[in-house]
Amino acid sequence: MSFIARISQRSPWLYRINAGSCNGCDVELATTACIPRYDVERLGCQYCGSPKHADIVLITGPLTLRVKDKVLRLYEEIPDPKVTVAVGICPISGGVFRNSYAVAGAIDRYLPVDVNVPGCPPRPQAIIEGIAKAIDVWRERL
Amino acid sequence: MTTYTIPVGPLHVALEEPMYFKVEVTGETIASVDINAGHVHRGVEYLTMQRNFYQNITLTERLCSLCSNSHPTTYCTALEAIAGIRIPERARYLRVIADEIKRVASNLFNVAIMAHIIGFDSLFMHVMETREVAQDVKETIFGNRMDLGANRIGGVRYDLDAKNQDYLSQQMERMKADLAEIVDIYRNNSMIALRTVGVGVLPHDKALEYAVVGPVARGSGVAYDVRSKAPYAAYDRLDVPVVTETGGDVRARALVRLREVQVAIDLIQQCLRDMPDGPIAIGGLPRIPAGEAIAKSEAPRGELIYYLRTDGSDKPERLKWRVPSYMNWDALHVMMEGNRISDIPLIVNSIDPCISCTER
Amino acid sequence: MNMLMLLLRNLARGPSTDAFPFGDTFTPERLRGRIRFDPELCTGCRMCAHVCAGDAIHFDETDEGLRFTLWHNTCTFCGLCEHYCQTKAIHLTDDWHLAHLQQDKYAMIEQGVVAPAACAECGGRMTAPVPALTAMAYRASNRRIEHLQTLCPDCRRKAGVKGGRS
Amino acid sequence: MSAPMSDLFSLLFAILVFPGGLFALCFGLVLKGLDRRLAARLQRRVGPPLLQPLFDLVKLARKRTLVPDIACKPLFLAAPMAGCVSMALAAALIPIPGVYDPDPLLGDLLVVLYLLAVPAVALMIAGSASGSSYGAIGFSREMALMLAYEGPLLMVLATVAVKTGLAQGGFVTFSLSEIVRYQQEHGAYLADPWMWPAVLAFLAFFPANLGIAPFDIPEAESEVLEGPLLEYSGPPLGLFKVMSALKAVVVLSLGVVLFFPTAPDGAAGLLVHLLKLAVLSLAGVTVLRTAIGRMRIDQAVLFYLKWPEALAIAGLAAVLALA
Amino acid sequence: MKDQLGSFIGRLQPGWTVECSTDGYGVTVGWCVLETAGDLLPVAAAVKQAGGRLSTITAYQPKDANATVREIAYHFDMDGDTLTVTVRLPRLGAEIDSLTPLFRNADWNEREFMELYDIQVRNHPDPRRLFVDATVDPAILDRLIPFSTMVNSASTKTLWERIMAKTGGEQ
Known part of the structure; x- marks a missing residue:
């Protein structure tokens, strides 16, 4: 791998999309991303406010019908190469909400998912583990 | 100056959850707000009617992770009222402990986010680090950092042995000094005062008119707390002071929440002191007859009310609940008008909006 | 000023960052993580599937016996299954390393087959009674109880009507 | 090589390599790394890691550029370039005491003042060219803030120019080399209590210009989602990062040159200069931004019209009165 | 029983009855059934005069598929006690007056049961949908066929088929 490629893989920026989650995973994501105890900045990660700046997108929630189009549009706005991580069981399988009339269900039916982090919600360390796996995937695509 | 409309949300970083506002602004001043909800509507009430009483303990807990314990507690209380179950004495105290530890974490999260919104990231991190103590307690005693899984029909399903009681009491003691410092910063820091005093004011009479609940009401001087008005679990034997502030602004609400964290820690310690020995749940699997019941509790965001109707089968005929945030959204109209664009996230956050609870 | 003091104190105390992912991390004993199933202890009562809100547990009859399958990707780790399992055949471990690549999504399962037994009387196929359960039900075992355990429910009923023979 | 050719070459070298362009960029990135x-x-x-800002840049260079459909594409792409060029130029304009003296051909303090306005304008153009409503809010905030801080800045520069000019027997001098030389010989202005109002006014100026708390209002992540930069991605976003790294070096050096340029000659001088920049950056930028929250735009504008403005006027008056 | 609930009971008119029960904590729950929907506004006015606050409103589908009557339950907070006023309405074409003139916070509650059930609210200030997406059929909770059998349990079924297909080989 070239030197340039080796450097650029040390700067994976994170972006999170809430697709109708119960906020458990979002709170844990905020905790993972922003607090000293977990400090993902060590891995070169940084939370960004705009989807256009993102490399790794973390999706939570069971994808409700109301957000479906918005989430898909937002996903399109993230420039390639990107990696998708489904955080929590809701985006992975629909979780406990799967059978509802208002839920579109597992997110991999609508967009490509690369890494899954099951849990309800997963603990911050598990999220970091998922991000580390995502970085490995991302490295291949760079 | 011309008026234009800016969309806030639905997927906005400052909002933890998707919510969509259309804000009419004149220059930088808010003229009016239109709230467009439903992004987190998952049809949970419908789902509860498709699942049996046991599954609903877990399902109601997944409504919202910040007040996750209040839901199953209140649901089980309603169910127990219908089945005529009296839960063991020890279980009542254990329910209080679980509820209060969630209150500590939930309220701290909200005031931390407030600091984040005004760009005060060091303070945000400090509050979140303090909150981690409560998170560790939850993970150590209950096994998960957000969803405790503390309840079952007829009692609770966790117990505190001597070792865990010591641990819990030590951790609560550990938080006290940090918490006192945090309260001092929120009360006296000039930067916080600059951004929050007089911002998003909800006067006392409007608080009554809009029937707001919880810290939002108490921040406007309405002394209503379900724990003392309509006690449940072991709150009738505990000393529960009702915290109020009079400012009615963003800071008043934050201060109510912070002081309630202090009260919650005190309540946990009271429970550890007074809790009797004994069973933690009734034995066997109860039969749930046809009937209807109301149960209320004080969730971190205020009054939570459950209405349950059963028909003798193993599924609810109707399960309906109204969460505290549901009442507080409407009052945003009063709080926002006349404020600045920069204050939108701050004011929204000050009602501690739980969107996933509200929209179910 | 109070803020500046706080920052200087932070500087003096040094980082509080957890060593993970470069080192070990704190994992409490009671943490509700990956689920383990012990077919030896399973009575086949299916209470776990009954209380599961996420529809994560399925039972099916195979030639080898009653098969239990749990899919971690729709499990809320609420622990109700373990709570209501009389024999604790189902158990939540403290293993939280569940993050996986998409291609492994459907392989995130825990499976076990409860081997059937043949009835000592009629030879019919049945789910073997679990000693752990009988130990819970009866303070001490005796030959009669042990014999009844080897019978299918039908034969057990017949044996009960006959008034027992030891 | 003929004389004009070598002049041109050394000019280009100054702008692109040292002390502008590459050198300023590298040092700017190190400053950002230290800051983080x-x-x-x-x-x-x-x-x-210390080099994280560099990693970020390299990564951005390899990402795809997305231009919003409603954006004005030429402006959208030109804005970050203009910002970078202006800052490279400005970096070449500021002397490094004892090491580098800018060619008078390039310009003086007034040119620096103009160039310093370019990044803010570039951000405004970026905000409006991107066509998003958050960009538009970012635009109006950037504008309000700039109007508020340009006044005091102008007066601070005038104070130094007048002070130096008067001391040298004229009225004003806009030559930065002269300003440096005078202080090298007669001691730094920082030591003169009469100059302190101007120093304070300058200290109040640079957080707003560098976009850090409490004045990071146009780019506030939690309010306007990074405002003007919202729609940017890949290399153009990287250029904005380059611009901001260069700008940090320019603004901090300007402060050092105006008030505290005393340094030995040669390599030691360069080291001392960089050390000063680092200290100023850590004390003035990092500690400030971590210890404080963000003001509202109306509060920030009011703040500037009150304190730095008053200080700057007092500073200028003091210098004129003493003469 | 607290004063507020007592005060309301003092205002009862002929034909309105309240059944109360008090639990071990001294908290009283009152139940009041109205056979005529027209009584709702007068009762609500009496609640308001007594100092009550609207907590929430529950509408539900009649259990019996052939029922001709449906109910809506209005829950009021009376200083800690709870009063539930249940109104009986015709099953088909149910209409009810809006409580918003008396209790502002009825707004969202009424919008919610309008979108979920086949009930119309008269004089509602803002009868748009509240939570349910436009792509979902109206009165979704009034359908008698469990929704899961129609749409989504299909997805759950395929899900499990996939899991089993993946693991079947290993067995």
């Missing part, structure tokens, strides 16, 4: 690292420590974190 110290900020992390103040918050009890480990923080990113």
Whole structure:
């Protein structure tokens, strides 16, 4: 791998999309991303406010019908190469909400998912583990 | 100056959850707000009617992770009222402990986010680090950092042995000094005062008119707390002071929440002191007859009310609940008008909006 | 000023960052993580599937016996299954390393087959009674109880009507 | 090589390599790295590697550029370039005491003042060219803030120019080389209590110009989602990062040159200069931004019209009165 | 029983009855059934005069598929006690007056049961949908066929088929 490629893989920026989650995973994501105890900045990660700046997108929630189009549009706005991580069981399988009339269900039916982090919600360390796996995937695509 | 409309949300970083506002602004001043909800509507009430009483303990807990314990507690209380179950004495105290530890974490999260919104990231991190103590307690005693899984029909399903009681009491003691410092910063820091005093004011009479609940009401001087008005679990034997502030602004609400964290820690310690020995749940699997019941509790965001109707089968005929945030959204109209664009996230956050609870 | 003091104190105390992912991390004993199933202890009562809100547990009859399958990707780790399992055949471990690549999504399962037994009387196929359960039900075992355990429910009923023979 | 050719060559070298362009960029990135690292420590974190800003840049260079459909494409892409060029130029304009003296051909303090306005204008153009409503809010905030801080800045520069000019027997001098030389011989202005109002006014100016707390209002992540930069991605976003790294070096050097340029000659001088920049950056930028929250735009504008403005006027008056 | 609930009971008119029960904590729950929907506004006015506050409103589908009557339950907070007023309405074409003139916070509650059930609210200030997406059929909770059998349990079924297909080989 070239030197340039080796450097650029040390700067994976994170972006999170809430697709109708119960906020458990979002709170844990905020905790993972922003607090000293977990400090993902060590891995070169940084939370960004705009989807256009993102490399790794973390999706939570069971994808409700109301957000479906918005989430898909937002996903399109993230420039390639990107990696998708489904955080929590809701985006992975629909979780406990799967059978509802208002839920579109597992997110991999609508967009490509690369890494899954099951849990309800997963603990911050598990999220970091998922991000580390995502970085490995991302490295291949760079 | 011309008026234009800016969309806030639905997927906005400052909002933890998707919510969509259309804000009419004149220059930088808010003229009016239109709230467009439903992004987190998952049809949970419908789902509860498709699942049996046991599954609903877990399902109601997944409504919202910040007040996750209040839901199953209140649901089980309603169910127990219908089945005529009296839960063991020890279980009542254990329910209080679980509820209060969630209150500590939930309220701290909200005031931390407030600091984040005004760009005060060091303070945000400090509050979140303090909150981690409560998170560790939850993970150590209950096994998960957000969803405790503390309840079952007829009692609770966790117990505190001597070792865990010591641990819990030590951790609560550990938080006290940090918490006192945090309260001092929120009360006296000039930067916080600059951004929050007089911002998003909800006067006392409007608080009554809009029937707001919880810290939002108490921040406007309405002394209503379900724990003392309509006690449940072991709150009738505990000393529960009702915290109020009079400012009615963003800071008043934050201060109510912070002081309630202090009260919650005190309540946990009271429970550890007074809790009797004994069973933690009734034995066997109860039969749930046809009937209807109301149960209320004080969730971190205020009054939570459950209405349950059963028909003798193993599924609810109707399960309906109204969460505290549901009442507080409407009052945003009063709080926002006349404020600045920069204050939108701050004011929204000050009602501690739980969107996933509200929209179910 | 109070803020500046706080920052200087932070500087003096040094980082509080957890060593993970470069080192070990704190994992409490009671943490509700990956689920383990012990077919030896399973009575086949299916209470776990009954209380599961996420529809994560399925039972099916195979030639080898009653098969239990749990899919971690729709499990809320609420622990109700373990709570209501009389024999604790189902158990939540403290293993939280569940993050996986998409291609492994459907392989995130825990499976076990409860081997059937043949009835000592009629030879019919049945789910073997679990000693752990009988130990819970009866303070001490005796030959009669042990014999009844080897019978299918039908034969057990017949044996009960006959008034027992030891 | 003929004389004009070598002049041109040395000019280009000054702008592109040293002390502008490459050198300023590298040092700017190191400053950002230091900033992030110290900020992390103040918050009890480990923080990113020192070279993280460089990693970020390299990564951005390899990402795809997305231009919004409703954006004005030429402006959208030109804005970050203009910002970078202006800052490289400005970096070449500021002397490094004892090491580098800018060619008078390039310009003086007044040109620096103009160039300093370019990044803000570039951000405004970026905000409006991107066509998003958050960009538009970012635009109006950037504009309000700039109008508020340009006044005091102008007066601070005038104070130094007048002071130096008067001391040298004229009225004003806009030559930065002269300003440096005078202080090298007669001691830094920082030591003169009469100059302190101007110093304070300058200290109040640079957080707003560098876009850090409490004045990071146009780019506030939690309010306007990074405002003007919202729609940017890939290399153009990287250029904005380059611009901001260069700008940090320019603004900090300007402060050092105006008030505290005393340094030995040669390599030691360069080292001393860089050290001063680093200290100023850590004390003035990092500690400030971690210890404080964000003001509202109306509060910030009011703040500037009150304090720095008053200080700057007092500083200028003091210098004129003493003459 | 607290004063507020007592005061309301003092205002009862002929034909309105309240059944109360008090639990071990001294908290009283009152139940009041109205056979005529027209009584709702007068009762609500009496609640308001007594100092009550609207907590929430529950509408539900009649259990019996052939029922001709449906109910809506209005829950009021009376200083800690709870009063539930249940109104009986015709099953088909149910209409009810809006409580918003008396209790502002009825707004969202009424919008919610309008979108979920086949009930119309008269004089509602803002009868748009509240939570349910436009792509979902109206009165979704009034359908008698369990929704899961129609749409989504299909997805759950395929899900499990996939899991089993993946693991079947290993067995």
